[in-house]
Amino acid sequence: MSRRASDYDESDVRIRPGRRGSRPRSKDRPAHDDALRGMVTAVDRGRYTILVAEGVGGGDQPERVVTAMKARELGRRGIVVGDEVGLVGDTSGNPDGLARVVRVNPRRSVLRRSADDTDPVERVIVANADQLVIVCALTNPEPRPRLIDRCLVAAYDAGLAPLLVLTKADLQDPGPFLASYAPLNVRHVVTSTGRSAFEGLEALYDQLVDRVSVFVGHSGVGKSTLVNGLVPAAGRATGVVNDVTGRGRHTSSSAVALRLPGRHGWVIDTPGVRSFGLAHVDLERIITHFPDLEPGTERCPRGCSHDEPECALDAWVGSGQAGPAGPSRLESLRRLLRARSGETD
Numbered sequence: 133m134s135r136r137a138s139d140y141d142e143s144d145v146r147i148r149p150g151r152r153g154s155r156p157r158s159k160d161r162p163a164h165d166d167a168l169r170g171m172v173t174a175v176d177r178g179r180y181t182i183l184v185a186e187g188v189g190g191g192d193q194p195e196r197v198v199t200a201m202k203a204r205e206l207g208r209r210g211i212v213v214g215d216e217v218g219l220v221g222d223t224s225g226n227p228d229g230l231a232r233v234v235r236v237n238p239r240r241s242v243l244r245r246s247a248d249d250t251d252p253v254e255r256v257i258v259a260n261a262d263q264l265v266i267v268c269a270l271t272n273p274e275p276r277p278r279l280i281d282r283c284l285v286a287a288y289d290a291g292l293a294p295l296l297v298l299t300k301a302d303l304q305d306p307g308p309f310l311a312s313y314a315p316l317n318v319r320h321v322v323t324s325t326g327r328s329a330f331e332g333l334e335a336l337y338d339q340l341v342d343r344v345s346v347f348v349g350h351s352g353v354g355k356s357t358l359v360n361g362l363v364p365a366a367g368r369a370t371g372v373v374n375d376v377t378g379r380g381r382h383t384s385s386s387a388v389a390l391r392l393p394g395r396h397g398w399v400i401d402t403p404g405v406r407s408f409g410l411a412h413v414d415l416e417r418i419i420t421h422f423p424d425l426e427p428g429t430e431r432c433p434r435g436c437s438h439d440e441p442e443c444a445l446d447a448w449v450g451s452g453q454a455g456p457a458g459p460s461r462l463e464s465l466r467r468l469l470r471a472r473s474g475e476t477d
């Protein structure tokens with residue numbers, strides 16, 4: 133039914149015949165050797181915002197933001213934030229100009245999302261990211277460990293390094309939370325807006341330099357506050373979130389890439405993404421994303437689902453070998469396994 137991004141390759145992108153077969157004229161068309169390279173920073177109803185670097189298209193060309201549409205020959209090929217694309221047409225960056233995306237370069241990573249755990253329709257939401265920044269408040273709202281575990285699985289599965297950012301340390305001591313997550317060896321940064329200084333912001337900045345980082349977190353955790361602290365020009369809407377609609381004052385629900393000022397690095401904000409359906413994740417692979425529990429499966433029966441009475445994990449975790457967070461991590465694993473196999477989370 134749905135095609136995974138990995139089903140496409142570069143040759144697919146260059147010459148994708150339409151569903152009615154290839155159009156004859158495309159055979160003679162030059163392969164767009166003159167296409168200029170740019171990075172997609174936003175997508176809005178078929179219009180792509182693309183940053184083209186200084187000097188691209190001629191030595192005296194400044195860095196510019198180009199608006200483009202997808203060339204017909206790309207067919208239904210998806211283009212997402214973070215994609216590296218080839219552009220032709222009006223690439224001047226003039227407000228009225230419109231370029232065409234004629235090529236999507238092979239992706240180094242894809243962050244996928246399905247609407248829920250059994251929905252076969254999945255979407256790539258961000259391409260070419262290196263890091264998934266999971267923003268979690270220490271209180272108000274309370275941390276949701278199962279949601280964090282789910283994000284960790286999504287990160288490992290996409291090949292992104294996870295980074296936990298724990299906000300609102302001025303309201304709650306991070307000690308107990310950090311102790312419970314210590315066995316996972318996930319990098320973390322603690323932040324607080326406090327009274328005057330924004331503590332932890334520089335430490336976070338250091339983790340973002342030279343990386344493309346996707347920020348996720350559910351409403352109210354302080355994600356916009358962080359993004360505004362990091363990229364002041366971004367002006368992401370912050371504040372009280374409407375409980376009924378679940379939306380804040382955000383006007384966009386799709387991802388936007390923002391450049392880290394001063395150094396190389398990108399922050400990709402995802403206003404509409406609060407969790408990840410994991411329908412695309414192999415059931416057998418989920419346990420490999422729980423490195424703190426995996427050693428305990430050595431004594432499992434062959435083909436153990438890790439959600440059955442014979443599973444060795446209960447005894448292993450029960451004897452304390454997975455540390456203090458073991459029991460909640462095991463519960464989290466089982467919830468993910470059940471959710472993934474069709475039962476509700």
Ligand code: GDP
Binds near residue numbers: 355372
């Ligand atoms: P978002 O929904 O995740 O984008 O959250 P916002 O950035 O809009 O923040 C939600 C609320 O939490 C706002 O009222 C912020 O002022 C507040 N907030 C964010 N970070 C902190 C923090 O470190 N400490 C405290 N006390 N409040 C914070």
Ligand code: ZN
Binds near residue numbers: 437439
């Ligand atoms: Zn097992």
